[in-house]
Amino acid sequence: MDLKNKPRELLELNPYAKVPVLVDGDAVIYESAIINEYLEEKYPQVRLMPQGLAQRGMARIWIDFCNTRIHGAAHEVVHGKEPEKAREKLSEHFRTLDRAMASREYLVGEYSLADITFIPVFTRQQRYGVPIDESTPHLKSWVERLLARPAVRSTL
Numbered sequence: 001m002d003l004k005n006k007p008r009e010l011l012e013l014n015p016y017a018k019v020p021v022l023v024d025g026d027a028v029i030y031e032s033a034i035i036n037e038y039l040e041e042k043y044p045q046v047r048l049m050p051q052g053l054a055q056r057g058m059a060r061i062w063i064d065f066c067n068t069r070i071h072g073a074a075h076e077v078v079h080g081k082e083p084e085k086a087r088e089k090l091s092e093h094f095r096t097l098d099r100a101m102a103s104r105e106y107l108v109g110e111y112s113l114a115d116i117t118f119i120p121v122f123t124r125q126q127r128y129g130v131p132i133d134e135s136t137p138h139l140k141s142w143v144e145r146l147l148a149r150p151a152v153r154s155t156l
């Protein structure tokens with residue numbers, strides 16, 4: 001879709017006029033985090049949210065962290081809004097993730113929507129000019145683990 005020349009249909013489907021939008025029969029769902037949870041609930045045979053209540057809360061905290069903090073800073077970098085400050089914020093967020101990943105393989109127990117939410121940030125990391133390198137080794141190996149998953153590789 002040409003986002004500089006949005007079709008009218010997009011605004012009819014999503015009042016925010018943004019992609020992605022999921023149309024599933026009569027259901028029209030927008031906001032990527034909500035689409036992800038919709039699909040997770042629709043296909044319970046593939047469990048991508050933790051089973052425990054507190055763990056589900058934690059997964060949602062990380063999803064929010066990605067969608068507000070990380071995407072917020074990344075958006076400022078890409079749109080040239082005080083980009084140096086924005087890169088510093090992004091580095092700080094990457095250090096937060098590095099500390100979180102020091103003691104675990106995935107963000108909350110098993111591989112979940114919490115991890116999946118970050119994948120588009122990592123596949124586009126070149127755009128942001130904040131390298132993920134040996135200075136954040138736990139983050140780096142988590143990113144490598146995520147990008148090596150067959151389902152992720154098939155989209156690259």
Ligand SMILES: N[C@@H](CCC(=O)N[C@@H](CS)C(=O)NCC(=O)O)C(=O)O
Pocket residue numbers: 003017018019020030031032033067
């Ligand atoms: N919070 C939204 C953000 C969606 C978003 O920013 N989409 C971008 C493309 S990646 C877009 O549609 N941009 C067009 C615009 O903002 O006009 C989500 O997670 O779905």
